[in-house]
Amino acid sequence: MPAPTEFLQFVDQNADAFIQRLSDAVAIPSISGDASHRKDVFKMADWLNDQLKAVGVETQLVDLGKHIMDDEELQLPPAILGRIGNDPKKKTVLLYGHFDVQPANKSDGWDTDPFTLVVHPTNGQLIGRGSSDDKGPILGWLNVLQYHFQTGKELPVNLKMCFEGMEESGSEGLDDLVKREGSGNGGWFDGVDCVCISDNYWLNTRTPALTYGLRGLTYFKLTVSGPSRDLHSGVFGRTVHEPMTDLIHLMGQLVSPTGKILIPGVDEMVPPPTEEEKAIYSGLDYSIQDIQDAAGAAIALSDDKVNVLMGRMRYPSLSLHGIEGAFSGVGAKTVIPAKVSGKFSIRLVPPQTPDAVNPLVIAYLQSEFAKLNSKNKLHIEDLHGGKPWVADHKHWNFEAAKRATEAVYKQSPDLTREGGSIPVTLTFAETLGVNVLLLPMGRGDDGAHSTNEKLDRSNFIEGTKLLGTYLYELASV
Numbered sequence: 001m002p003a004p005t006e007f008l009q010f011v012d013q014n015a016d017a018f019i020q021r022l023s024d025a026v027a028i029p030s031i032s033g034d035a036s037h038r039k040d041v042f043k044m045a046d047w048l049n050d051q052l053k054a055v056g057v058e059t060q061l062v063d064l065g066k067h068i069m070d071d072e073e074l075q076l077p078p079a080i081l082g083r084i085g086n087d088p089k090k091k092t093v094l095l096y097g098h099f100d101v102q103p104a105n106k107s108d109g110w111d112t113d114p115f116t117l118v119v120h121p122t123n124g125q126l127i128g129r130g131s132s133d134d135k136g137p138i139l140g141w142l143n144v145l146q147y148h149f150q151t152g153k154e155l156p157v158n159l160k161m162c163f164e165g166m167e168e169s170g171s172e173g174l175d176d177l178v179k180r181e182g183s184g185n186g187g188w189f190d191g192v193d194c195v196c197i198s199d200n201y202w203l204n205t206r207t208p209a210l211t212y213g214l215r216g217l218t219y220f221k222l223t224v225s226g227p228s229r230d231l232h233s234g235v236f237g238r239t240v241h242e243p244m245t246d247l248i249h250l251m252g253q254l255v256s257p258t259g260k261i262l263i264p265g266v267d268e269m270v271p272p273p274t275e276e277e278k279a280i281y282s283g284l285d286y287s288i289q290d291i292q293d294a295a296g297a298a299i300a301l302s303d304d305k306v307n308v309l310m311g312r313m314r315y316p317s318l319s320l321h322g323i324e325g326a327f328s329g330v331g332a333k334t335v336i337p338a339k340v341s342g343k344f345s346i347r348l349v350p351p352q353t354p355d356a357v358n359p360l361v362i363a364y365l366q367s368e369f370a371k372l373n374s375k376n377k378l379h380i381e382d383l384h385g386g387k388p389w390v391a392d393h394k395h396w397n398f399e400a401a402k403r404a405t406e407a408v409y410k411q412s413p414d415l416t417r418e419g420g421s422i423p424v425t426l427t428f429a430e431t432l433g434v435n436v437l438l439l440p441m442g443r444g445d446d447g448a449h450s451t452n453e454k455l456d457r458s459n460f461i462e463g464t465k466l467l468g469t470y471l472y473e474l475a476s477v
């Protein structure tokens with residue numbers, strides 16, 4: 001069912017007030033990864049809680065306990081659980097968003113103060129940390145709720161909301177909360193029929209998207225050590241087993257320069273794409289040029305768009321990230337480092353999981369190291385990981401979002417899988433056992449974790465209409 005015309009008009013008429021509210025939210029530097037800003041994350045939780053209550057949401061702040069960050073014990077910011085409506089004849093939708101942000105300093109290269117929302121005078125971009133990730137989308141929901149509250153109009157669905165303040169720092173405490181309250185034992189999340197997460201982006205700057213998959217991750221640290229101190233190459237070169245030489249050799253055996261993962265069994269776990277899948281990729285509004293613009297250079301692995309997009313979305317990838325302990329300063333120091341650690345990670349896709357992939361990685365590295373006959377020592381650690389997620393994009397939850405996109409944007413959405421990870425997505429999907437939809441508000445060039453983060457004014461305003469319309473479409477699918 002279409003959203004009421006008055007709702008769409010209300011959004012246009014109140015656009016300036018909505019932008020002012022976004023400006024108030026951006027002004028609170030709720031950086032979860034910086035202990036000196038922890039009080040601001042709490043302030044942001046209180047601000048959002050007040051805003052939700054003001055539009056009729058019944059809320060509770062949930063204490064998630066303490067954690068250790070940078071050797072300091074800190075109180076975790078609360079999760080906000082909210083609800084409106086409890087009509088058994090209506091569907092119940094769970095909305096998720098996060099009110100913490102990535103760090104930002106003007107000196108990082110921002111053109112303006114990151115915590116003062118600036119409306120660009122000509123293109124209308126709303127520039128400020130959190131504008132797109134993820135305060136804009138959360139405020140989109142507030143805008144929708146404000147219309148229903150002010151006009152006394154009933155929502156077409158029951159809503160539950162879960163907003164957290166630790167997403168940018170690993171969502172600490174949230175998994176436990178979802179598992180405790182969502183495992184079907186009469187907990188708070190019981191009765192949820194589907195989930196909508198608005199915390200990602202269109203593939204490009206032109207076409208709205210619905211996202212149905214995320215890659216998982218497994219991250220390794222590989223340490224080779226030998227001498228008890230750094231050595232001089234003039235004295236020890238060609239005399240001892242050098243840790244760096246061993247490490248570079250091992251890291252060189254992990255991935256080919258064209259992206260093929262060389263660890264036996266890893267690429268092979270993933271089934272080939274079906275014709276239907278290939279059709280989705282070839283239909284996406286994305287070109288090699290888009291990829292090269294995003295990378296800032298003409299370095300795509302292939303000229304075939306389908307291959308490149310599948311490389312990002314539906315195949316695993318292995319990337320080398322760095323070497324700790326290596327000489328990395330300027331100049332020509334002739335050191336032989338005593339101990340070096342290489343870091344690499346693998347982005348995973350179904351049916352891969354860290355549990356299935358890690359033993360293959362470890363066995364392969366050990367056997368490659370054994371071939372070197374080195375007297376150095378090898379130590380392998382897996383630092384962290386998460387499983388991939390893929391949803392059924394033919395589910396009514398996606399159908400409602402597709403109809404809403406067509407109604408608001410007059411275009412069909414791109415169906416995308418993301419190369420990155422949002423771990424809470426999988427937690428909701430697995431714990432609640434319901435369909436999860438990622439419904440992005442912002443564009444692919446928003447610079448979410450970068451400098452000059454922005455949300456286009458039209459994405460905020462039309463995006464608000466999209467969120468509201470989605471709820472009406474949900475009621476009728």
Ligand SMILES: [Zn+2]
Nearest residue numbers: 133134167199
């Ligand atoms: Zn986010």
